[in-house]
Amino acid sequence: MNPRNRFSHVSPTTSEPHVVNAIIEIPKGRRSKFELDEETGLFKLDRYLYSSSHYPGDYGFLPNTLAEDGDDLDILVMVNEPTFTGCLIQARAVGLFRMRDRGVSDFKILGVPNTDPLFAEYRDLKDVPSHFLREVEHFFATYKQLEGAAIETDGWASSKEALAEVRASVARFCR
Numbered sequence: 001m002n003p004r005n006r007f008s009h010v011s012p013t014t015s016e017p018h019v020v021n022a023i024i025e026i027p028k029g030r031r032s033k034f035e036l037d038e039e040t041g042l043f044k045l046d047r048y049l050y051s052s053s054h055y056p057g058d059y060g061f062l063p064n065t066l067a068e069d070g071d072d073l074d075i076l077v078m079v080n081e082p083t084f085t086g087c088l089i090q091a092r093a094v095g096l097f098r099m100r101d102r103g104v105s106d107f108k109i110l111g112v113p114n115t116d117p118l119f120a121e122y123r124d125l126k127d128v129p130s131h132f133l134r135e136v137e138h139f140f141a142t143y144k145q146l147e148g149a150a151i152e153t154d155g156w157a158s159s160k161e162a163l164a165e166v167r168a169s170v171a172r173f174c175r
């Protein structure tokens with residue numbers, strides 16, 4: 001059995017068109033990279049980031065999707081308070097960060113918790129403080145530098161592009 005099947009009952013999307021289901025692996029502020037282990041279905045400590053930096057939001061994936069890098073589609077959720085590994089967040093997709101890891105597309109959805117009133121006005125990239133977008137870009141551009149991995153960043157795209165990426169990753173998974 002593929003341990004990922006433990007999430008086979010969790011849809012990547014919800015009844016609200018802009019809202020997706022995110023399963024969190026790494027809470028905001030952590031330098032430890034936790035990830036779902038293919039063999040056991042447990043969340044395991046993959047590594048401690050080589051760079052002295054921490055995740056700028058809660059970070060995880062959309063279950064039952066397949067991104068171009070062969071993993072689930074990644075998501076970074078802006079949070080006022082870190083949640084925890086394994087937490088399900090219904091997140092409103094507000095943008096898409098495009099990057100390539102060792103030549104392979106590795107896009108990140110940017111979301112906000114749909115039920116957090118402090119993010120109620122966040123609908124698209126223009127609603128997100130531009131400094132936060134710069135922080136995220138800088139994080140992903142540098143977090144693997146000391147591992148010698150070549151990351152190329154392609155900047156930000158709209159919530160519309162983010163939802164198109166969700167749909168493409170759902171379709172890829174179902175193929």
Ligand SMILES: [Mg+2]
Nearest residue numbers: 069071074106
């Ligand atoms: Mg990925």
